[in-house]
Amino acid sequence: MDGGERYQEFDPPKALRPWVRKVWTYACPSPSRTIQRIAPDGCPELILDLGDPYEEADADGVFHLQPPALFAGQMTRPIAIRPVGPVELVALRFHPDGARDWLGRSLRTATDQRLNMTDRLRDLSPPAGDPEAQARQMIDWMAGQRRDDWSIDPLVRTEVEAIHADQPSPPRDASARRALQRRFLDRVGIAPRTLRSVIRFRRVFDHAMAEEAEGWLSAGLDAGYFDQPQLAREFRRFLGCTATEWAREQVELARAIASQSYKPGGPEPG
Template sequence: MASGEERYQEFAPPPALRPFVRTIWTYAAPDPSRTIQRIAPDGCPELVFDLGAPYAEQGEDGVFRLQPPALFAGQMTRPLVMHPTGPTELVAVRFEPDGARDFLGFPLSAATDRRLDMVERLAGFAPPPGDPAGQVAAFVAWLEDQRRRTVWWIDPVVRAEITAAETEAPAPTPASARAASAQRALQRRFADRVGVSPRLLRSIFRFRRVFDHAAHPGEDVEGWLEAGLQAGYFDQPQMARDFRRFLGCTATDWARDQHALARAIASQARVAS
């Protein structure tokens, strides 16, 4: 990697981890922009290991504090606002929306909109700097060891709801057709295994189908509106409200101002979609 050049790569997990892990990604920026980055919700929790200088994350009080070098990021219902503090190098596991419950060991609702310190749990984990493939191999080996220690499983009812939401298909059983007790039971299963409600997860997926266009700021207003209508929005004001809710700014502002990791993730997501 040339001096100052950014690198973002995604790697598919091995078959044994595929029910739980969506992708493993690496990112490096020897000289990152110190501008504030807004990371939008995507419906997937992540486990992140930092080999470089830590990021500083903005808290609810507006103060920026350093993140731990190893963290678990639960489901997000609002943007993550942060900035790099020096040369950056990350390797991370992006779980399926319902794939991290048994890794974490407690309900995902306890991690929603939180970054949990994983330094103690990842003690001794040392992926090789500057070697994306080696970093991924190290994380795969570590995860496989974690999986062998406990029973990891997928709730088929929850997974079916997630698949329908992500593919814009109707829910397997519409809420209107469920008994109240069945609806409450599904809500509890989602709180446990996903961390957000089925309805909110659908909203996040719908938002992402439009948000990923923000990686390409040359698109005009008509293009944005068409993308929003195709994603399921009724009109532009409704879409704008979700951008404020999940990103904290307008689509135009994000497209103009974002750099580095935030744009790299959005660009890769659009290519893969």
């Protein structure tokens, strides 16, 4: 990073760890106008813009300004964003199944959506230029949001942990599989099989940072992909481009969160 660009992560306090994975901050005073591709990572996020909000491309490729505060649900496809001015963000990353009680509705309603949270975060005003204070205020605010009835569904959490550990799901009959599917869609927003695909893809995604394909191809085979064409299809599905194209083109926020933040990891002990 250069030109004043910075990225930092902070751990949540113990009381929030069952729900919150990380708090991160990012700033880039003089960003380029480059379109940046953000791939799914399996974790919903609450994001507050302290600078100028990004523009995001819709399905037709038309760019629209994002709201200054948003909740990003589970992603099953990439998004394309570009900055319009100085960027400064503070964000809270939930565990895959950690946002349901805070959001107050099924995570399925937020899948592939960026929900406007401007009103809900209107009293949150972290100071510019101070990442530690920004993270602390976000954490304190979320701690104040927490209610006694917040919970973690043990069946869903066990499945999430198995996916992150790359372990097979335990045998279940058809009725049990349907029950898990319903609970997973409610608390995670996508099916277990989809989350497993996202996490498997993220295991090889870091190798796309190198321009040579041999490294990420080898990692893809280790992660369970059958061959290069299958892995290439997954890059198209989750990034909208090839690994080499992504490594060559992506800068700033897209590269920062890919190289440091969006790495698979299961829920930490509470």
